[in-house]
Amino acid sequence: MIRVLLADDQxxxxxALASMLRIEPDIDVVAEVGSGTEVLDAAKRTSPDIALLDVQMPGLDGLAVAAQLRHALPDCRAVICTTFSRPGYLSRAMSAGAAGYVVKDSPPEQLVNAIRRVHSGLRFIDPALAAESLxxxxxxxxxxxxxxxxxxxxxxxxxDIAKIVGLTEGTVRNHLSSAIGKTQARTRAEAARLAETNGWL
Incomplete structure (x- = not known):
């Protein structure tokens, strides 16, 4: 049996994910949590093979949780399951140690396939998102x-920004100017929005 922990704040x-996965003869949902801060304790209690993680959750987000699991419970492999079909998020998820990335509007069989592939030691990335990332x-x-x-x-x-990031105002202006240019934005607010949309923040 593939032991799965589900983490989604909705x-x-x-x-719905738990009900869908429990239909599968080789998958057992061993824990369900609603925030990123609950994942590690639940994983230590239930020893899942796979942690299915949303990106945006209260407390720790799914990317931070994936990194936490990689260090604390390396036998538990993280699969990100999210509405965010953004190359930047995919890149950050892989850097955090996730072994899979599935978009929530994928067909159910794709999620089940991802869980099985990751459990067998492979990686799984939503094909459309992988192509967009490349x-x-x-x-x-x-x-x-x-x-x-x-x-x-x-x-x-x-x-204000200089105080937050611990830089001089001149250095902050230089970084803002560079970021605005790289994102092809007109203002720093637009640059931040574009960077967030692409999953770069």
Whole structure:
């Protein structure tokens, strides 16, 4: 049996996934949690083979949880199951140690296939997203540019952003200018929105 832990903050989605997976003769859903902060404890209690993780959850997001599981429970392999069909998220998920990435609007058999493949030691990536990722390439932003764009989310001044990221105002302006150019945006708010949409933040 393939032991699966489900982590999704939407109870209806979590319940539907659990019901669908329990139909499969070789899959046993051993735990269901609604936040990223609950995953590690639940995984330690139930010893799943696969952790099926949403990206956006309260507490820790699915990407942070995948990294946490990779270090704490390397025998539990993470599969991201999300509405976000974005190359940037895929890249970040793979960097965090996820072994699979499935988009929620995929056919049910694709999710089941992903779980089986990952359990057998392989990787699984949504085919359409994999093709888009190859076409788009990696994030053009440096780590510092991404930090500065994240800090713009509250709409603060350059001085506010400088305090948040621990840089001088001049350096923040340079990073913002570079990020705006790389995202082909007109403003820093638009650059942050585009970077978020592409999964680069």
């Amino acid at each position: 109870a209806l989605v979590r319940g 076409a788009n390439g990696a994030s053009p932003l440096t780590d510092r540019e991404a930090d500065v764009l994240r800090a713009t989310a509250d709409g603060g001044t350059v001085a």
